[in-house]
Amino acid sequence: MPELPEVEALAGFLRERLSGRVVAGVEVGALSVLKTVDPPPTALHGLTVTGVARHGTWLDVHVDGPHLLVHLARAGWLRWSAALSAAPLRPSGKSPVALRVRLAPEDGDDPARPPGFDLTEAGTQKRLAVHVVREPTDVAAVAALGPDPLAEDFGPASLAALLAGSRQRVKGLLRDQTVLAGVGNAWSDEVLHAARLSPYAVAGNLAPEEVERLHTCLRDVLGAAVAAAAGRPAAQVAGAGRAAMRVHGRTGQPCPVCGDVVREVSFAERSLQYCPTCQTGGKLLADRRLSRLLK
Incomplete structure (x- = not known):
């Protein structure tokens, strides 16, 4: 399972690539991955990413409004692509891709295949979790987190x-x-x-x-x-x-x-x-x- 070092590195990786970019679309490949319904994933469409943070082992993609919170669990991972497939992601039960986030194309991007990332999960135990929330602490597991061992004030x-x-x-x-x-x-x-x-x-x-x-x-x-x-x-x-x-x-x-x-x-x-x-x-x-x- 990705732990603090891996999730911190992923947060830094995404921060460099997402900050200031506009979310063009969020496509769901596995309905089980979504743990919230309000706001819906479509609430992210057209909004600008303002930052990426980590809460324990949770990834937090903050747009101009809601937060996309991701817990990769035991077998989840993030796969970045500079040119995502143009084909829309459909729920099938066969693909390891559980969620896809597309960015709006900018100069230098292929307009038909903009960059973005997939959340994938291997195996049969589906524990990958995605929450779209107004505040990170709206997720009970995040609200209950203890202190971060790398925080400056953790002596x-x-x-x-x-x-x-x-x-x-x-x-x-x-x-x-x-x-x-x-x-x-x-x-x-x-x-x-x-x-x-x-x-x-x-x-x-x-x-x-x-x-x-x-x-x-x-x-x-x-x-x-x-x-x-x-x-x-x-x-x-x-x-x-x-x-x-x-x-x-x-x-x-x-x-x-x-x-x-x-x-x-x-x-x-x-x-x-x-x-x-x-x-x-x-x-x-x-x-x-x-x-x-x-x-």
Whole structure:
């Protein structure tokens, strides 16, 4: 699932290409993707894009009025085209394209094939979500987001306040969007490895020096991933930061820090990776499928 670094890079990519452009049309390829009906997607037609922002893992395309809010979920992505197909997008159930946004042509564009982007989704679990709203906080999930770990005012004391008294395991807390916005399964693995913390550590039991280290690693790991993806074409964003991942998705490979074997704990729909030597004092974590420990 695209997380903070990938969504931040996509926001920057779109900001460069959309700001000041007029939306010529919004075409729906999968009715299930639309989670709101008022305003309708047609309310965006003829309006100028004034900015693109990120709220946690949500993309926010702001036009002169409504907001187009997008959550890419597990298998969604954004595909940019300098010359979209002239054929209108039709709901078919066969195409991976769930939504298409066309821009009005400008000088240098092909008038018959203006630029724009598609929102696509692979697989059978359709979770890609598009909301057309007057304010981002009209979407309950956005209104409930916790602080952004890369915000200027998110210091060690801010993190300590979130952890204090929590009986939640630190891996689950980092993934909880109502506690901390933008960090998901992949980057929480990387942050915890860099911080040398067990994913099963109880958040409220972390020592002050561990909290300080976790804060530093949150900022450093996520910041480096954002920098690695920044400025790349949308098609390359997903692989940019993840190419440098040390443990996530690398089960059975040597840890680049200590050389121990990277281990995995599997759950119903996901898995976590960690290094026993770096994070758990050499202890192997029990791999209990369907476990609810990290919910």
